Amino acid sequence: MADPMSSAPQIPSAILPTYARADVAFARGDGCWLEATDGSRYLDFGAGIAVCCLGHGHPHLVEALIDQGRKLWHVSNLFRIPEAELLAKRLTDASFADYVFFTNSGAEALEGAIKTARKYHAVGGHPEKFRLITFEGAFHGRTLATIAAGGNPKYIDGFGPKVEGFDPVPFGDLVAVKAAITPETAGVLVEPIQGEGGIRVPPSSFMRGLRALCDEHGLMLVVDEVQSGMGRTGKLFAHELVGVTPDILATAKGIGGGFPLGAFMATRESGRGMIVGTHGSTYGGNPLATACGNAVLDVVLAPGFLDDVARKGLALKQRLAALQDAHPQIIAEIRGEGMMLGIRTHVPNTEFAVAARAQHMLVIPAGDNVVRLLPPLIAGEEEFAEAIARLDRACRHLEADLAGKRNGSSS
Numbered sequence: 090m091a092d093p094m095s096s097a098p099q100i101p102s103a104i105l106p107t108y109a110r111a112d113v114a115f116a117r118g119d120g121c122w123l124e125a126t127d128g129s130r131y132l133d134f135g136a137g138i139a140v141c142c143l144g145h146g147h148p149h150l151v152e153a154l155i156d157q158g159r160k161l162w163h164v165s166n167l168f169r170i171p172e173a174e175l176l177a178k179r180l181t182d183a184s185f186a187d188y189v190f191f192t193n194s195g196a197e198a199l200e201g202a203i204k205t206a207r208k209y210h211a212v213g214g215h216p217e218k219f220r221l222i223t224f225e226g227a228f229h230g231r232t233l234a235t236i237a238a239g240g241n242p243k244y245i246d247g248f249g250p251k252v253e254g255f256d257p258v259p260f261g262d263l264v265a266v267k268a269a270i271t272p273e274t275a276g277v278l279v280e281p282i283q284g285e286g287g288i289r290v291p292p293s294s295f296m297r298g299l300r301a302l303c304d305e306h307g308l309m310l311v312v313d314e315v316q317s318g319m320g321r322t323g324k325l326f327a328h329e330l331v332g333v334t335p336d337i338l339a340t341a342k343g344i345g346g347g348f349p350l351g352a353f354m355a356t357r358e359s360g361r362g363m364i365v366g367t368h369g370s371t372y373g374g375n376p377l378a379t380a381c382g383n384a385v386l387d388v389v390l391a392p393g394f395l396d397d398v399a400r401k402g403l404a405l406k407q408r409l410a411a412l413q414d415a416h417p418q419i420i421a422e423i424r425g426e427g428m429m430l431g432i433r434t435h436v437p438n439t440e441f442a443v444a445a446r447a448q449h450m451l452v453i454p455a456g457d458n459v460v461r462l463l464p465p466l467i468a469g470e471e472e473f474a475e476a477i478a479r480l481d482r483a484c485r486h487l488e489a490d491l492a493g494k495r496n497g498s499s500s
């Protein structure tokens with residue numbers, strides 16, 4: 090039978106046009122590679138924006154999905170769900186948290202994390218403490234509360250009154266955080282490494298300073314590890330890199346390996362307000378999603394896997410530093426931790442991403458004129474060598490364009 094997608098979408102799309110999409114569609118994937126509907130192959134260093142943490146078609150994930158799919162897809166949270174209880178137990182055993190609530194997305198996880206921080210103070214007799222200190226350049230999702238928390242006017246404008254209770258200060262600025270604390274402050278909401286903001290890694294003293302300020306003022310430290318979590322940085326969660334323990338955490342993206350799943354997690358103390366009836370989600374943590382989550386953890390928590398991510402990430406970063414040395418006109422800086430890496434470019438980052446795509450390699454633009462490299466965590470030497478070769482060719486083309494422009498403007 091002819092593949093109905095083989096001649097790509099020629100009809101006008103009926104999808105609400107909120108994305109500026111590249112005119113490429115993919116039909117299948119295998120490991121770090123995607124095959125487009127025209128049969129051409131792309132090296133995928135975006136992984137669906139850090140979602141496909143074990144690449145495409147990972148046999149263990151495929152088996153878990155099919156196996157659970159044959160048994161049971163969904164039951165309501167009005168009943169016990171053994172797959173979810175197992176996943177929650179494994180996540181709490183491997184982290185600071187005592188409780189997990191499963192969601193369907195990162196933004197939904199953030200909503201729950203924000204509610205948990207507010208409720209903690211409300212049940213402690215301080216309902217006036219509902220504000221969270223947030224950071225410029227942050228991204229927390231596209232729901233009404235999370236656009237307010239992210240603070241980007243492009244995402245806020247035109248959607249009615251901004252949700253109250255978020256006080257942005259410059260990222261990395263402890264003095265500003267301290268000055269922003271008021272009697273209404275419930276906590277601090279922070280990405281340990283800003284993802285959409287451009288792989289911005291604060292000094293380790295920043296996260297430690299936030300922990301100290303939260304302890305001093307009785308505030309909740311809420312970390313958004315939707316992008317940096319689930320092994321991306323070589324630790325299960327990025328806050329472990331700097332030895333700081335949060336009170337509440339939101340995660341998603343990699344947690345389902347491509348199946349929509351998210352979670353917020355809390356210590357017993359910080360989750361004290363979230364009792365029967367305070368929160369819910371129809372799909373959240375259903376058997377199919379949490380079976381996929383368990384399969385991801387089988388791989389990510391296997392002995393040596395995370396150390397390997399850290400080691401491979403460092404190797405990739407060193408290769409990228411060499412690429413920068415070879416192309417100083419194009420590449421300004423290499424940044425990031427583990428396999429959450431960024432290339433800050435001198436040319437517009439979107440042009441760099443287009444040039445990489447012309448070499449059949451996928452990277453993802455972010456803030457600060459950065460392109461992100463978020464390869465599947467299973468990528469290794471072979472894929473890195475291929476990636477560097479493709480990025481090297483992309484840089485050569487961009488250099489040729491620059492030279493052409495210079496010649497053009499001097500004549």
Ligand SMILES: *Cc1c(COP(=O)(O)O)cnc(C)c1O
Pocket residue numbers: 193194195196197199228229230231280284285313314315316317341342
């Ligand atoms: C992607 C992302 C979100 C939002 O996740 P969605 O699944 O798109 O709702 C929130 N926070 C961070 C740090 C993210 O990277």
